[in-house]
Amino acid sequence: MDRRFGGVSALLLLPLLAFAAALPHRSPSNSTGGGQINSNSVLVALLDSHYTELAELVEKALLLQTLEDAVGRHNLTIFAPRNEALERDLDPEFKRFLLEPRNLRSLQTLLLFHIVPTRLGSHQWPHAESAPARHPTLGSDPVHLSVARSSGLRAVDTAEVVRPDDVVRPDGVIHGIQGLLIPRAVQEDFNRRRSLRSISAILPEGAPEVDPRTHRLKKPASPAPAGSPPALPIYDAMAPGPSLAPAPAPGPDGPRGHFHGEALVKDFIHTLLHYGGYNEMADILVNLTSLAVEMGRLVSEGYVLTVLAPNDEAMAKLTTDQLSEPGAPEQIVYYHIIPEYQTEESMYNAVRRFGKVRYDTLRLPHKMVAQEADGSVKFGQGDGSAYLFDPDIYTDGRISVQGIDGVLFPPEETTAASTTAAEKKVVKVVAKPRRGKLMEVACSMLGAFGQHSHFSSCQ
Structure with a gap:
């Protein structure tokens, strides 16, 4: 008997139901479509x-x-x-x-x-x-x-x-x-x-050198172990000129980049800002000059530095003439950087033991004079001196930052400035006539005989 559902014969529905059952079944979670x-x-x-x-x-x-x-x-x-x-x-x-x-x-x-x-x-x-x-x-x-x-x-x-x-x-x-x-x-x-990078990083080498005394090939220097001090002096590694454009050098991933100098310099500048009172020094290093980049390059190559950082009160006393000359900010900061790693304890022990200590600075050929005063370390001499005010603001084994309460200048410049000021003052001086040696002897002989009063020159 032919049954009908909604006007459609059941014999016609059977093929449609079989075709629907053969279709792949999709789970409800995947039926949204469009990914x-x-x-x-x-x-x-x-x-x-x-x-x-x-x-x-x-x-x-x-x-x-x-x-x-x-x-x-x-x-x-x-x-x-x-x-x-x-x-x-x-x-x-x-x-x-x-x-x-x-x-x-x-x-x-x-x-x-x-x-x-x-x-x-x-x-x-x-x-x-x-x-x-x-x-x-x-x-x-x-x-x-x-x-x-x-x-x-x-x-x-x-x-x-x-x-x-x-x-x-x-x-x-x-x-x-x-x-x-x-x-x-x-x-x-x-x-x-990695193999291509290692091949491209090999520097070209020249012809082998012959020792004229032994007529044998000179042996190349053995590679320095990681972390050893550099062979070149720090002055040869510095950028030429007033550091307006640092010279290219190997970065932290270079053959001599045992230390990530850029990260260390960034850390000590952030420490200056968080410590407070040294914003002017940080501004000179980062914005006014490119010394922060050069310091990072030097530390990456294995050099150590001690920075004497003047506080904001000392930096505010700088005049326009002291900062207007080309390269003046760089020269000022160079004189405050010692190419050694010194802490407050090491510097105080040195001045207590030796009295006066002369430290090299990055501003050749000027040196920094340190001595003990009032239980602290005093840098410089006379009116242009500064005391160690905030010790060990930042110490990480490569960079040491010591806060001082004054801006230091080399003694030659201080003497030249005082001489220039003295020349501006005109003072009239009357010279006294000097007697010769022979006249002094004659007067002494006449005085022995009691007759020097007869000569006006012996009065």
């Missing part, structure tokens, strides 16, 4: 979880849209490394390679290597007796899941699974692993870039 995800997604859980370092790398690699599209199509399994594995355990040079903009493709390949487009729970790992299970990833290389026979610990390639099923969501699962998974393509790209 949109809900708040219960595994991708949202990754961005809000304690795997913050991995989430930051995903954002820097511009993979959010790619992962949203992947979640919209199928479930995901994410192998997330610990934060410690990406912060401290990872090679700094390799991390720098990943974060370079030109290596964005390598970073994306590495992150997609941690994501499998299939839901894999901890119960789906292969048995210890069976061979490792191979699963494709969103990248180009597959991962292999295995279980150690002795300990029974799960592993993904060479990384141990420390937190299985750490985050479980309807569209995926996150497993915490011990370290970072590095695909072969990324490792080869890193090795290729």
Whole structure:
């Protein structure tokens, strides 16, 4: 008997129902379309979880849209490394390679290597007796899941699974692993870039030199160990001129850059600003001159510095004439920098033991005179002296900053300024006539005979 539903024969509905049953079934969570995800997604859980370092790398690699599209199509399994594995355990040079903009493709390949487009729970790992299970990833290389026979610990390639099923969501699962998974393509790209960089960093060498005394080749100097003092004097490493344009030199990553000088200089300038009362000195170093850059370059090459920083009250006493000459601010600061590492204790012990101590400054050939006075250290002489006012404002083993209450000038300049002022005062002086030596002898002889009163010259 032919039954009808809404005017349509049941025989005609059967093929339509069979065709509808053959269509692929979509879960409600993936039916939004357009790559949109809900708040219960595994991708949202990754961005809000304690795997913050991995989430930051995903954002820097511009993979959010790619992962949203992947979640919209199928479930995901994410192998997330610990934060410690990406912060401290990872090679700094390799991390720098990943974060370079030109290596964005390598970073994306590495992150997609941690994501499998299939839901894999901890119960789906292969048995210890069976061979490792191979699963494709969103990248180009597959991962292999295995279980150690002795300990029974799960592993993904060479990384141990420390937190299985750490985050479980309807569209995926996150497993915490011990370290970072590095695909072969990324490792080869890193090795290729590192070898090219090492080749390009080699400086050209001249012909070998022959010792004229022995007629043998001179042996090159042995490389200095890391952290050893530089062979060149600090004056040869300084930029020429009044430091208006610092000369190029190896940076913190150069062959002699054992110390990050720019970071140390930035730290001590920030310390001056937070300490208070030394804003003028910091302004001269950063804005009025380029001495902060040059100091960072010197510290990067292994030199140590002690800065005598005048406070704001002392800097306010500088006149326009003292600062108007070209290069005057640089020369003033150069005289306040000692190419040694001195603290308040070391300088006070030196002046207590030796009385007066002469320190070299970066302003050749002038020296800084220090002596003990009133239980402190006094720099300079006479009216142009200054006392150690704020000791050890900043000390890090490479840079020492000592606060003083005056601006110092070399004694030659102070003497020249006083002489110029004295020449302006015109004083009339009457010269007295001087008697010769012979007349003095004659008068003394006449005085012995009592007859010197007869001569007016002996009166």
